[in-house]
Amino acid sequence: MRVAIAELKQESNTFVPRPTTLADFAAWHLWHGADLVSGLRDTNTEIAGFLDVLEPAGIESVPILATFAMSGGKVVTAAYHALLDDLLAGVREHGPYDGVLLALHGAMVSDEDDDPDGAIIAAVRAAIGADTPLVVTMDLHANVTRRAGEHADAIVGFRTSPHIDLRETGQRGAGVMVRMLRDGVRPAMAMVKIPMVVPASTHMHHLPGPFQRLMQAAAAAEGGSLLSASVFTVQPWLDITEMGFATVAVSDGDVTLAEQVALELANLAWAERDAFMETELVPIAEAIARAGTIDGPVVLSDLADGTGAGSPGDATAVIAALLAAELRDRALVCVRDPGAARTAIAAGIGAEVALEVGGKLDNVYNEPVPIRGTVTFAGPARFRFSGEGYTGVEMDMGDCAVIEAGQVSLLILGNAVMTVDPAMYRAVGLEPNDAGIVVVKSHIQFRAGYGDVARAIILLDSPGMSSDRLESLPFVRIERPLFPFDRAFEFVPHPVSRRAADAPA
Ligand SMILES: [Zn+2]
Known part of the structure; x- marks a missing residue:
């Protein structure tokens, strides 16, 4: 038996003007065939999870494409089509298959389409026919649409935030595939869309709260005839139609059971909507003083x-x-500014420089800030994630510089990177354990990398394009009513369901 495996992931934020291009995908990875297996086998990723399950089951995996871009603005239509064509060409070239496993993010938006992930699933379905099993894994921040649900036999989501179960989610998805291929299971899948979005900083599995309760309920529902239960708590920075939470349940063919579980989880999510709003955001100066x-x-x-x-x-x-504050201890902070990094690199280590950094891409909520100090690092840098999230995956930081200004150590990054792992600062000679303050740019994911480092965590009430003060962002296209923008309305859940084709081709 042969199962095609592929990954095509990007998480869009429609409030960010800088578009995501093909170069942004290539900058993280864009691999075909054997390269994607060797690149991802030993990482905490869905592809690794697919391999974990398919290999011992004696099923050949046929690697097609793996690509990932840093989260960012909408994907340029031409880039999205190039990647989709690449995926479809690979699928056609290496077939036929007994099944296809796809790892998507689920919250990609292109210039022309609010739901490229749904379009990818529909296109792969069209390429492989109605009878070939198609199982999809998604990030729990996915905005799952009816189109996605119509064309996949099963959609399986992460359970953890910070995300540490990418590989495990791949295993769960591949597990459903194996049940289909070995046991002849024809899954029934039910989805309920819920008109709510919430601050991402309350998506925490490791602390008691609404998110943990929901994920525990989903996990408890699984077993026996219920192959998979997922709650998609969607990231909130998508100003698009058909936006909101979704629950998805997959059974071994029992439509009633799948619908019942999806409905129960949807009612639970709706009942937690106010609890999800309880996040403490502290004004910047107050947070620095408290630290x-x-x-x-x-x-x-x-x-x-x-x-x-x-x-x-x-x-x-x-x-x-930080520059204005009287700091007792060292503060580590970072900014993405390739131009400023080049200037500091040209000046060289030991040079005194005066620069204006940042505020160029986000020139809506922020502006460039002047800094004068000494260059202590200059050159290319990269790091490998050492914490529980993205373990083993490598990040290219681009050409970087560090400027020391009083107690402030400013890391100027050449590329946009995940700032969530202490390995980032260590790559340029800065040790988070020796600092009084370490600044990260992350809602949740940093809790995986900084679990052993942070003595305290403070979420800042800072201005920006991924603010958790959702009412501060210019939403226009979302369909109303949508919680929390609307509070006084009744939600009547409706399951949408499908059953896999009865006989394989
Ligand atoms: Zn996510």
């Missing part, structure tokens, strides 16, 4: 410029506040 009273390192999260949430990573409000 000064705690033995560090204190992690300050500039989540409104969260690069994992698509923000550019060049917000400056926190840098300006």
